[in-house]
Amino acid sequence: MTLQAEDRRRGLDGFFAPRSIAVIGASDDPERIGGRPLHFCLNSGFSGPIYPVNPSRDTVQGLPAFADLDAVPGLVDLAILAVSADRIADTLRACGRKGARAAVIFSAGFAELGADGQAAQGGLVRIARENGMRLLGPNCLGFYAAASGACGTFSSALQGGMPARGGIGLITQSGAYGTHLLQMAKERRLGVAGWVSTGNEADVTVADCLAHMVEDPSVTAIGIYMEGVNQPETLLSALERARALRKPVVIMKVGASEVGAQAMQSHTASLAGSDASFQAAIEQAGALRTETTEQMFDILYAASVAPLPSGDRLGVLTVSGGAGVLMADAAAKHGLQVPPMPADAIDRMLLRNPFASPRNPVDITAQAINDFDLIPDYLTEMMRSGDYDAYVGFFTSWAGADRLGPLIFDALTRALDGFDKPFVMVGLLGDDLAARYDAAGIPSFADPSRAVAVLGALARLRAGFDRSGVAGILPDIGDPALPATQVSEAAAKARLAKAGIPCLPEEVARDADSAVALATAMGLPVAMKILSPDIAHKTDIGGVALGLNSADSVRDAARRMLTDIPRRMPDAHIEGVLITPMAGEGVELILGTQRDPIMGPMVMIGMGGILAEVAPDVVLARAPVTPDQALEMLGRLRAAALLDGVRGRPAADKAAVADAISRLSVLAFANADQIESIEINPLLARPDGVLALDALIVPRGHTEGEA
Amino acid sequence: MTLQAEDRRRGLDGFFAPRSIAVIGASDDPERIGGRPLHFCLNSGFSGPIYPVNPSRDTVQGLPAFADLDAVPGLVDLAILAVSADRIADTLRACGRKGARAAVIFSAGFAELGADGQAAQGGLVRIARENGMRLLGPNCLGFYAAASGACGTFSSALQGGMPARGGIGLITQSGAYGTHLLQMAKERRLGVAGWVSTGNEADVTVADCLAHMVEDPSVTAIGIYMEGVNQPETLLSALERARALRKPVVIMKVGASEVGAQAMQSHTASLAGSDASFQAAIEQAGALRTETTEQMFDILYAASVAPLPSGDRLGVLTVSGGAGVLMADAAAKHGLQVPPMPADAIDRMLLRNPFASPRNPVDITAQAINDFDLIPDYLTEMMRSGDYDAYVGFFTSWAGADRLGPLIFDALTRALDGFDKPFVMVGLLGDDLAARYDAAGIPSFADPSRAVAVLGALARLRAGFDRSGVAGILPDIGDPALPATQVSEAAAKARLAKAGIPCLPEEVARDADSAVALATAMGLPVAMKILSPDIAHKTDIGGVALGLNSADSVRDAARRMLTDIPRRMPDAHIEGVLITPMAGEGVELILGTQRDPIMGPMVMIGMGGILAEVAPDVVLARAPVTPDQALEMLGRLRAAALLDGVRGRPAADKAAVADAISRLSVLAFANADQIESIEINPLLARPDGVLALDALIVPRGHTEGEA
Known part of the structure; x- marks a missing residue:
């Protein structure tokens, strides 16, 4: 871990691994905003002291309550502020006095309201900085950390119980959508290591949280929901760290469409870059972007269960020819190859089962029901001879059936034992069996297309990991300085030529006679263009002539451009015409x-x-x-x-x-x-x-x- | 109903609405292939007589058994043949003697094995035709009809109970994948009217089943899984009927990719047309094609719960700005518009709630939690002033929460009462609440992108319905006959010109001199092309010259083409060069x-x-x-x-x-x-x-x- 990375991680430890927690505005009602964090902390296994602060009660949810922060006897490491906007600044100062490293601010009423709110928010950041404290929020739903049990959140997603423990870290700018995300993760029984919503990002950003989770060894895959990008450099360097540690990061960022981008600008104050630039930049850094929430969870789930494929060759094992074709179609769509098995292996498989169609897709056919060993035997043959990077298997309803299900589970786990390539199961397994498959390193999906899509995504992730940050060496372009003023086309081309980008030789003529002289010296045919810093699209106004192959045609073209265009665009500064040899084919x-x-x-x-x-x-x-x-x-x-x-x-x-x-x-x-x-x-x-x-x-x- | 349609429907009534059922090869073990159809029929409410045929038992699953079909006392309307391939022909003849209208053949061992099997299968069809009987299969998993309770299937998808009753009809060529489909439908608690797998399609095809279900008023939406197309005309005319009846048909057809198409040819004997032609043809007929099984079920589900949108204008209601942007992005991707609310309506909504961002997406913000009437009030305003064709709503976790959930349900159903536009709910509702939403005509999805994708698909379906079969009048092209032999380019163009497709005037020159004469008469510049029925890509061999603007250049080009090309392609019959005026810009x-x-x-x-x-x-x-x-x-x-x-x-x-x-x-x-x-x-x-x-x-x- 680099020192900087270690610092950044420690910087958020006050949230995710606090030594003690104070809830300011704690409520005895576990349903209220001030009651939920306490209720959650009491049910999540947090082992440090918890101090409810509430001036009007002796106890809160069974814990001794304190009238104010100063009355708390011990150190307050994490402060959860469930108080209204007008009391936040004073409360933060009190947190500072108690030595808090971290404070979560739920309350809205800051930067999202405009200039006044922005100023007030700036004040909070100053207080935090003066006291060496990190701020999460304001206008956020807080966070949840599975390892410590710290629940600095009132998100209703934690009502009804904590998510399953696991390696998935979730970072979300939006609290409302973040709650939905956490609920979806719970519904799918995904193992969650932590969840954090950043709200207004006065201090802690999505990028900060990513940098923290990347360094956290208990987090094995990270999903991000974001709207704007507040710290692009931090984000990209954290992604580079994730790549170095081979930790998958999947990003949903909204605002890709025109209407979406417009709606976004009315929703966040984030400066809007181009969506295409964002996508290019994060993919260069080895992250994956998904369009839908389900895709994000599919990938996080599979990546936290199975190894990543080391290439794009998919082996398809099926007992239904049609389903095999379906999966081959999906492979083509998701960038995977489905190369055939070697001829000798096909012969061996046909000898074993003449009804099979063992090319790839390898279709065992319904013969498998008469001879269950065909499943592990064919899979083993594919692993040995096919050398695929990833596998997908479809066994109709048998995999979830009472009698056949365990046979298939045993057959597959036996064949896959010690194998380091991903195998994805297609089938409706039910929760318990799916959990057994997960534990055996085999993710499962009901929809075969979705199973293949996930393998395609995992292959792209792995390819992103395998591309080093900067492959090769950047070319030397000499003195890179460019003038900060508008330059003519001729000057621009001269500058590019200096940087090593070949340009056609060209000469400037101020009048028709010198145009003819230059063209003749250069060798006919030539091309001619109007030369003006004020004309961007020269073709549209007759400012381009090609294939001038006689002195007369050169003279005519130059005369026309140098008289017609100034008449049509009197404000354009015209420096002459550019003459170049015809460039040839390409x-x-x-x-x-x-x-x-x-x-x-x-x-x-x-x-x-x-x-x-x-x-x-x-x-x-x-x-x-x-x-x-x-x-x-x-x-x-x-x-x-x-x-x-x-x-x-x-x-x-x-x-x-x-x-x-x-x-x-x-x-x-x-x-x-x-x-x-x-x-x-x-x-x-x-x-x-x-x-x-x-x-x-x-x-x-x-x-x-x-x- | 047309007479033909009525016939086609009656033709399959022997399967879907039989008066009596005989199971030949009936087993007392409800787990065996011969036991399952009986077991299912006994548990699905089939009310007619059921006759197990089994020579070695007196009773089968509690019913009196018969030694053979001839011993059955009453009429056998539907015969389910759970016997081996070698006994099928004889059994079919016995079915004929008992007056059966329909027979299901599970056994494999026919056309899928090659020429011998194909001949044997042809024999079965002859027996069926002679006896006025329709055949389902062989090599199929049979069918299930909810209304009659007839279960001519051994699909394990019916183990553990029948699917929920409803309007969705499922047709599948593959039994193995069809079983998976039916299981997925059960898992999603979709209401199923019927399910049929066609296997080898010796007689009854996917197209026949579609024609039947289209006319069945209890079927409201139809999903098809198919591999090859055996009766394209029946399929397309059934789709036209479905369009006329405004009954959505969603088709998954595998083999779209190159590898998939290859794998398919080894899997089915179906003649392979182009995938693009298939897609174009079915979409012209008003059906929708989906790539994934989940998409198919999403659309069938939503179409059987909600009305179809009459256009592509989507109204987005949300309590989270980010989720609103996400749904606007999805709308752009799925062909929907997100036009803004009118200015006066925006003013009214802002007056009601100054925190809102009510353009479209209409973001109520978390204010909704303080004032729940904002949800129905804003929705009503959108319905009245926004005039959208479809709506989607996101209310974070509230919709599924214990206290807030019922409030939102009441608010939405109140606002939507009597409204005939689709509203799709985004949220994790749990099974019971989701069923209540369904009953209120509101489909629900956990993933907002998926909710919007479905609305896009429903809008496309509706647009397909609204396009009449042949819009406008076909042009009169005179005598349409074309010669059945290869013709020269000149003759081809002359033929097209006769059909009313304008072609450049053109003349054929056999030598350079006549080329010059023709070009001069036509007016320079001209284009010249080599004229030969044996040369398809003329440019590649120097057989095209453009912009010839002098007699000399015409002569040179003609000489070159008429000497060089015969040398390079000695087998090509060369008729001369074609001369045409230059065509100009376009x-x-x-x-x-x-x-x-x-x-x-x-x-x-x-x-x-x-x-x-x-x-x-x-x-x-x-x-x-x-x-x-x-x-x-x-x-x-x-x-x-x-x-x-x-x-x-x-x-x-x-x-x-x-x-x-x-x-x-x-x-x-x-x-x-x-x-x-x-x-x-x-x-x-x-x-x-x-x-x-x-x-x-x-x-x-x-x-x-x-x-």
């Missing part, structure tokens, strides 16, 4: 960077052309990326195959494209404070190298030229 | 037809160009389609916006594109026996009309020319 890409307000500079590669504009095909990553990472980005384009050559066209130089992506990402990263965006459109990917044909650099705080 | 599309072995001629429209080739953007429909249907197909292209004009380009003439799609579909439909495929690539969509620039007609049984 695949048109768009390469760019964009500063995300949360995640910082992102680099983007996409297919170019007008079709891509209406159906974008784009891959994003947080800058900087190495050439290896850039190559992997290229492979994720929907039309990636275009770069390999189609219909006899030559393949594009992908290494050169990756190099350009990497260099541009380094440039954007080094100038994060200066640059809003860079766009190279098109970047021509040729059989031998790339060429930036057009470039735009937009400094921060500068709006793009007339479009 | 959007390049691909329009084609392809005969699907199951679904017949399909028409396809897609984006053209090389990018589309590696990331296809295509919409399929079963031919013929009307221009209105074709226009709707265009709107479903991923890059549909390209046709509306991008970056100042003019919009394409979508009506002309739709007309061309429709005409081509009529041509393909009328020549289904003659034509394998037609491809127009590109079809140029111009601002004023379309132009077929290249065309290929492939007759049936003819392989495409060298590619």
Whole structure:
């Protein structure tokens, strides 16, 4: 554990492993907000002293009560503040006097109300800082820690009993949805190590809680529900730690849709970055994002029961051909391969059971009912000869049946004993049998598609773990400094060329005669473009001419551009026309960077052309990326195959494209404070190298030229 | 009910509503295959006589047993054959003598074993036909009919009790997966009207069962699991009936993926059509296809509890802002809109509760806990002013809580009383409360994303119902006959022109001189293409030249094509070069037809160009389609916006594109026996009309020319 990580973990120990707890505003009624934390702590096995503070009672829920915090005899390590907003500041000061390391504030009435509330909230943080205290909330539902039994929460999810103990840590910004999450976990009998809701995040954030849970050895997998991102750097470094410790983190973040993002801005004060940037950044750090709550729990459940698959090869064992096909379909959808068994193994399996269809899916058929050993025998053959990374098995209703169920359980556990690949069971097992399967390291699902989806997710998690943080070496782009002012296209291209991104030679002509002279010297045919910092989309106003193959056509084009365009855009500063040789054939890409307000500079590669504009095909990553990472980005384009050559066209130089992506990402990263965006459109990917044909650099705080 | 439909329904009444049942091979052991149907019938309320046939016992499970069928005193309406394959034929003949209308054959050992088994199975069908008997199976798990209590099945899904009674009909080709389906339905406490597994489908098919259930008024929604399609016309006409009766049909069909389709071919003898054609055809007929079993049950459940939404406008009511955003995200993903409330309604709601964020999602916030009437009041306001087509509500854990739960139930049912739009509840309610919600017409889900997904599916179902079978009128294409032999591109274009699909004027030149003469007469610039029935992809071999704008360039191009290409492809018959005027600007599309072995001629429209080739953007429909249907197909292209004009380009003439799609579909439909495929690539969509620039007609049984 790094020192910093250890610090961050200790910083929240006052919550999750307190030596003593005081509940300020404690109620004798276990149903009330001030009564619940006490009631929960008394029922969760918390072993330290608990001090109810209530000026009007001698005892609260059977414990001696204290009139105020100062009257508490011992040290108060964790303070749970179940008092109204107007009493929070004074109470916090009293907590400080008692040496509390941690305070939970349930009350709303702070930053979520606007400027006044924000100021009041800032006051709370100051008191906490002065007293070396960490704050959870305000406007939160608190937390629950299974190991210590500390229950600093009034969430109704704990009514009716604590969740099962286990390795899953849950972090949620929302209390209301967090309660639903904890209830869902209880309903599914998932083993929970801890749960924390962060509310307004005046001090402790989702990222802080993640950093804590990542270092907690009793937490084996972490699920996060978040709305905004308050500490992106902490979040990403905690994810990198989780990757290093190979601890799965699954994140639900809302606001992906346009309406969702709008609704979110009215709901949280969080600065909204782009959803795509968030997703790219956390996946680069090895976390998985899910769209639905059920998916999140499916993955957390399976990851805390079974090992992660070391690759994407799925073995499908079934007694129903149709279910086998169904699972093969699901595999294709979730990024898993279903490669066939080797021919000799198929022969052996057919010899054993001529009715079988043992290719993969391996269909034992209903013969299994006559010879139950077929199940372990075929599975063993698949494990030995098929070399799959993950397995899924379907045995119709037998697995949950009274007589056949135990036979299948024994058969499977016998075959899987000591095996370190995940096997997921499909079947309706009932709670008790499912728990036995869990204990044997076999997660189970009723829906075969869901079982396969989970294996796909686990494989992606594992692949994320296996990708090191920064694979390879970042290219040297020389002096990275970029001017913080708008630059012309020519200057932009010159700057990119200096950073090692090849651009076509180009010359500026101020009038038609010099255009002809330059074009002739360069060699016909040439392309010509209007040169102006104020014109972003040159094609739209007739500012681009291609394939000019005579002196006359060069002169005509230059005259037209230099007279027509100023007439149509009198405010545009026009510096002349740019002349370049025709670039030749290649695949048109768009390469760019964009500063995300949360995640910082992102680099983007996409297919170019007008079709891509209406159906974008784009891959994003947080800058900087190495050439290896850039190559992997290229492979994720929907039309990636275009770069390999189609219909006899030559393949594009992908290494050169990756190099350009990497260099541009380094440039954007080094100038994060200066640059809003860079766009190279098109970047021509040729059989031998790339060429930036057009470039735009937009400094921060500068709006793009007339479009 | 049409006469034909009534016939089809009566044809299966011998199974689902038999007057008497004989079980041949009846066992006294209720666990054995021959014992289970009897045991189930005795426990399911079947009220007619049941005759166990067993030569070695006097009684079976308490009923008097008979030595053989001929010894049974009364009429045998339904015969359940629990005997081995070798005894089936004789037993069927005996069933015929007893006047049975229906026979269920469990035994395997027929068509699934190959040619011999197929012949034996054909023999069973002959016996059945001769005796006016319908056959279910062989190699099936039989059926269950709730209304009559007839249980012609040994599926272990009925062990431990019958499913709850209700309106859901389940049809499954696979017995093993069908058993799992029925178990899942029981586990979810869904109300089941009937369940049937068709196995080898020697006689009764999935399509027959659908036709029956569609006409059965006690069935309100139907779920189908299928592998192959044995009677596509029956299936599609039953789906059209279901649409006319507004009865939702949800279909899972496996084999969508490449590996899945391969595995399927080794599993069933069904002729494999394309998965995309299947999906297009059933969706045109108003059914919904789902990928997962859970989705299927979610939709069947919700459709049998709540009304279908009449549009795609979703109202989101929540007490958690984050959950509201989550549901808005899910709406975008599942094709639903989340339009805002009108401004005056927002004002009224804010006046009532200043903490609310009542735009849509309408977030009541935790204020609801202080004033529970906010829930019905806001919902009523949404219903009155928001005019949404569907509603979803999230109330954290309160809905399932002891004290708050009943308050929320009362509040919601009060507000929704007499309202005919679906409202879906998100919450963990527990079985009893969920059943109360169901009875009140409110389906409930624990996962908010799943709740919204279901509403999206119900909206699609309803939209499918609202689309009439054939909207508008098919165009008149004159004499539709097409030659059944391979034709040249010129002849193909001439034929398409005759059908009303505009093609560029074109002339054939046999040598360079006549090419120059023709081009000059036509007006330069021109395009030139090699003319040969044996060359499909002309670009790849230098067989296309564009923008020839001088006599010299025309002569050069013609010479090159007429000498180079014969040298490279000596076997290709070359008729000359085609000369056409340059087509001008437009959007390049691909329009084609392809005969699907199951679904017949399909028409396809897609984006053209090389990018589309590696990331296809295509919409399929079963031919013929009307221009209105074709226009709707265009709107479903991923890059549909390209046709509306991008970056100042003019919009394409979508009506002309739709007309061309429709005409081509009529041509393909009328020549289904003659034509394998037609491809127009590109079809140029111009601002004023379309132009077929290249065309290929492939007759049936003819392989495409060298590619």
